[in-house]
Amino acid sequence: MSGGPAVVTRFAPSPTGRLHLGHALSAVRAHDLARGGGGRFLLRIEDIDGTRSRPEHVETILRDLGWLGLAWDELSFQSERLDLYTAAQGQLADLLYPCFCTRAEIAASLSAPHGPAPVYPGTCRHLSPADRRARMGQPHSWRIDMARAVERAGPLTWHDAYAGEVIADPLAQGDVILARKDAPASYHLAVTVDDAAQGVSDVVRGVDLFDATHVHRLLQALLGLPTPRYHHHPLIVGADGQRLAKRHGAPALAAMREGGADGHALSDALRRNMLPAGFRLGEA
Structure with a gap:
């Protein structure tokens, strides 16, 4: 080449x-x-x-x-x-929220199976600021508010050698974790x-x-x-x-x-x- x-x-x-x-x-x-x-x-x-x-x-x-x-x-x-x-997480800070849910709690909250990686239902996204502050001493991950993130980024594409031009659909992945309880980054x-x-x-x-x-x-x-x-x-x-x-x-x-x-x-x-x-x- x-x-x-x-x-x-x-x-x-x-x-x-x-x-x-x-x-x-x-x-x-x-x-x-x-x-x-x-x-x-x-x-x-x-x-x-x-x-x-x-x-x-x-x-x-x-x-x-x-x-x-x-x-x-x-x-x-x-x-x-x-x-x-850490620096990247700081850049995204206004799009992140703490999540206190366990895997078992997430699975129990889903009414139907969603494959091997269930899409998070957004439970902790709806906590009030006061509730979040009160629980910050508990183990938690940091999730991205996907709807707000997609709105900010606008339409996106990427290219795959096998699939060709792909229209990005991150909303389908839900509010994914970017920093975990047991690791500094997802x-x-x-x-x-x-x-x-x-x-x-x-x-x-x-x-x-x-x-x-x-x-x-x-x-x-x-x-x-x-x-x-x-x-x-x-x-x-x-x-x-x-x-x-x-x-x-x-x-x-x-x-x-x-x-x-x-x-x-x-x-x-x-x-x-x-x-x-x-x-x-x-x-x-």
Whole structure:
């Protein structure tokens, strides 16, 4: 690729478990997009989940990527970037409100299922200023008033390599959390701030994060940040059609590596969308 700025991509795993084939697919695609564009491939460890992140998983991630034959140009840790998240939260302060609801309370308040991530019904948005002040000593998250945020930002779009031009619909995601009780920033806020700060031009990730991009596009507009190009690829699924996940016991790359498998051969196979027996690509 020539005639334009170099491509910058990133692979951003959380050290909360071992990487699996789905992670390998994203890492290979992000790596190859950067290398094919004469650019840079960044490795960012998203380690601000203090209750689940483990140092030993970081070491395993590095070994797995090396085994796959992937070399990164920069290694960073979200835990070293907390001041950036605090500053961004400050910029959005007038759109945020404290939420004291537990997951169980939110689930109980919904009259019908809303999929794996229920849309928050806005319970704490309606608390009076006096009620909020009285409860600030209780554990709480910070949510964005999505209706007000969308009104401020106006109509937005973003481009995906698979879906084309997409009209942003962050309202459908509800009043998402931007700072959690147990972490200084939510995924939505941290990834948006980090991608801009690191000059990421192209975001390569699974289609399971497609809906999150509506929120990220809104935050970019509110914070005055650039919008990268997006490449949401199909997920690897098992024989049962279910996507691979750490919590479901997906086969770990470390186990394949320790069992003597050839990591470079696996990367080459993933480049051709060839998967081990029992796995296939799901719908885009």
